[in-house]
Amino acid sequence: MVLADTARVNSDALRRIGWPGPADGGAPALPGWAEALAAHPQAQPARVVEQHRNGYVVADGPEHGFAAESLPEWQRPRFPAERRAGVGDWVLVEGRRIVALLPRYSAIKRGAAGEHYKQQLIAANVDTVFVVCGLDADFNPRRIERYLLLVRGGGVEPVVVLTKADLAAEADAEANALAALLELAEPAAQGVPVRAVNAKDRASVAALDPWLQPGRTAVLVGSSGAGKSTLTNTLLGVERMKTGEVRERDSRGRHTTTYRALLPLPSGACLIDTPGMRELKPTGEEDVAESFADIEALAEQCRFRDCAHLREPGCAVRAAIESGRLDPQRYAHYLKLRDEVAGAADKLAHRRAQKAEEKVLGKALNKRLDDKYGRH
Template sequence: MTDAAAVPAPLRAYGWRDDAPAGVAFAAAGGGRVARVTEQHRSGYIVTDGARDFAAQSPAAWIRAGFDPVERAAVGDWVRLDADVDQILDLLPRSSLFKRGAAGEHQKTQPIAANVDTVFVVTGLDNDFNPRRLERYLVLIHGSGASPVVVLTKADRSDAVDALRAQLAQIEQGGVPIHAVNAKDAASVAQLHGYLAPGRTVVLVGSSGAGKSTLTNTLLGREKMKTNAVRGHDSRGRHTTTHRALLPLPQGACLIDTPGMRELKLTGDEDTVDAVFDDIDALAALCRFRDCKHDREPGCAVRAALEAGTLDPARWANYAKLQGELATAADAVAAQQARKGEARVQNKALQKRLDEKYGKR
């Protein structure tokens, strides 16, 4: 057993908890040091022990082709280091992992941030505003183990704050907090401080130009992150944040800023999309037939709500689209796991034949 005193006290300001999965695993590990990943680069990691940030070498297995990205550290992860050298020995268990499907045809998963309590989904009250994209974010967050909060930026530059916020009524009624802020104004941003208590971790996600870096600077109380102007015709911005980084905030929490995301693929690991569309789920429960397809079946409560105008057709279409994507992604993950399982069986059989022919080496 590792003595809890082996964990430097300053790490608790970075979110360390003895009773969290990482804390329990480290206590049972029997040695080493603990650190949190603050930056991830192609060449390695920057970690902190609470007192200083330093480079740490990753295990050789993590850089091998075919290694599952989910099994290597991401920003926010807790890792166990060698007692004497800055070498990562183990990835400690996570309490949450926000991830997305990686771009491309193959079904791969890209970890974004680990061990986060809250995900701030940042969207501008300009041409960046897109309720359907927000719903997609919420599906990914629901499967992460973290809690979502929608942060609407550029409230000072919009004359339609109330009208745009009204388009998110179903999201808000589903229990997701929504805050409209001027990201440059500390007094306006102060409404987010309730999520930033000591020991908590928040990650910012959203499109380029949504105001994540501006919000980060205001929360920090200093110009830490570079900011760029957005294009006037579509409110898109350049990637002012080029890599994910964990930063301690004066409010006591840790903040993970991320580059803008253009693609939000489901991973296939999400349990369901119903939790994000609880209004549609409730309507479906009222259909005459339990296996109603919500097409032309008699007694369909969903179709009745669409015809009555009480269910937004765009929200329903996005629900159906996400359901289809989740089913496709889940099938791809299952097929991938089956192939890996078959390959393991074949490799064991081959090794057994070789051992029988040549003897064990």
């Protein structure tokens, strides 16, 4: 199916906001896309560039954004939030109305705040996640580990960006130490790239250019005051995003970014800026072993398969901690995240079982009504 044949898209304009299809305007070779496009022959593809409580802004090119009405079912109170469109999603629109959500090829999510299990979409259809952390009092390897756990759950390449390198005399040492830790944790992936930058200096920020090539989409995540908006402005070349000062005592900032927004960059890439996130709950779909491969490898060397790593003889994990080869804080964080993910996974399984039961009961009720009233 070639979309250009039906004059449905300006393929050049769409590609400048990340269209994953070929240059001739053809349908992307992604599962479910050709079928969705064929089911709505009058609809135009567009990308969600802003998400607000009262609606969406979508775009079919870098200079053309417009308000769009969501699908009616998205407005139902019990409709799963992660199944509504989010920033980065591709949708089909007819006029000013969204008629379909195209399948995602990647999604970054977190567990929503509150006791009940819910997922919150951070960004969709991204290639790279820049985990932004300041080289001031904001610097926290444990928080970075938590971000990386969530990012991998969405199948996206992570890059750690350490901002405020101009303020920290130990910037290179901190970056090298963190890179060594991540490489040790993930030998199969040769670690996670770590780049220390001055977010106000375009020459310094050029270190991120390999991940910001034409057609690619990256998202910035990190706490308030980490420098995400400053970094966005530098990459844009204009002061587009509002920035603010941070508190001296803890380097925390106010939420200068209040909503997610997708911004085309001069490089031809797209960047999604997000509000600072102070709570990072797992969804239950993450793989803790992937983020802590070093600890998992040590556990395999224990004398007993069911070793609890407490006082058992021949425990390789305790031996590594006592010899200084394994940071006890990293191990404690591994245990904490493992328990959180397991708890979230149980809630997710319970939720799915409830949904399946409700579906079966609904079908049974409809059948009884059909039989009683002769409906076919």
